[in-house]
Amino acid sequence: MNPRPGGALTQSLPTKIDRGYTRIGVITALTVVAAIGASLWFGLRNADNPSRGTVPPGEQSQYPVGTADGAEPSGEAPPGADALAGYKLTYVNDFLGTSLPAGWYVFTGVPGGDPNGQFAASHVVVSDGLLNLNTWKDPEYQDRWVTGGLCQCGVSRTYGAYFVRSRVTGAGPNVVQLLWPTSNVWPPEIDFSETGGSIASAFSTVHYGLVNNIEQRSVSIDMGEWHTWGVVWTSSSISYVVDGQVWGTIPTTWEIPNIPMTLDFEQRTMCSMSRQCPTQPVSMQIDWVAEYADK
Secondary structure (H helix, E strand, O other), X not given: OOOOOOOEEEEOOOOEEOHHHHHHHHHHXXXXXHHHHHXXXXXXXXXXXXXXXXXXXXXXXXXXXXXXXXXXXXXXXXXXXXXXXXXXXXXXXXXXXXXXXXXXXEXXXXXXXXXXXXXXXXXXXXXXXXXXXXXXXXXXXXXXXXXXXXXXXXXXXXXXXXXXXXXXXXXXXXXXXXXXXXXXXXXXXXXXXXXXXXXXXXXXXXXXXXXXEEEEEEEEOOOOOOEEEEEEEOOOOEEEEEOOEXXXXXXXXXXXXXXXXXXXXXXEOEXXXXXXXXXOOEEEXXXXXXXXXXX
């Protein structure tokens, strides 16, 4: 997805940082450059996935999915410390309680690239063992479709593996799980699960280069069901994973970010552009997050 949000970031405590405002300036400048270079550089390459793929059912998982647990909202508890060979567990969160964990910050303000959009802190809620990003027509904002977004800005790393157990409750808003540069200098960006407003498919994109080159993959899948989405990011490849299976790879080293990045989740509407516009309230529900680093 592109561009990234503007506005401020607010932690669950009454603390604000200016990271979001930096994004507006970055995106404004780079959008001009990208527009000039788009006709020369913009190409959607699907070298190892030339058509829309389908996740093979019933195959043995190669990557963490979770541990069966009927007490969990998704039916799966977070994977264990040794679930990914050659990696160590560095962070896990099951989103218990009623407030955001330390290190997570909420987006507020107008998203970059959509002056009629709106992020609001009230649209990010932790309850019943879930992190919820909620899109609805909010009377506080002239009954516009307001969305939720947040980042794990308190934790950044270069390379690693991220796994997220999530689902969406309906079509409409664009829903994204991504890695964003800690420096706020964009590109790069790794979107490892993005709906484009669909409930029947997802795609992934790595943004790289000065003029926002992109490399994209897509997969047919029911986004209304619980899935464990993952990205395994190394210096030589990016692997996109769902339910333990690789569904896309980026093997080209110059396309792969090599700087610290953070995990972000967000919803967006583009109603003013007549796309990605809901007809009813929609939520992105996240049961847990597990992160690994190379041993």
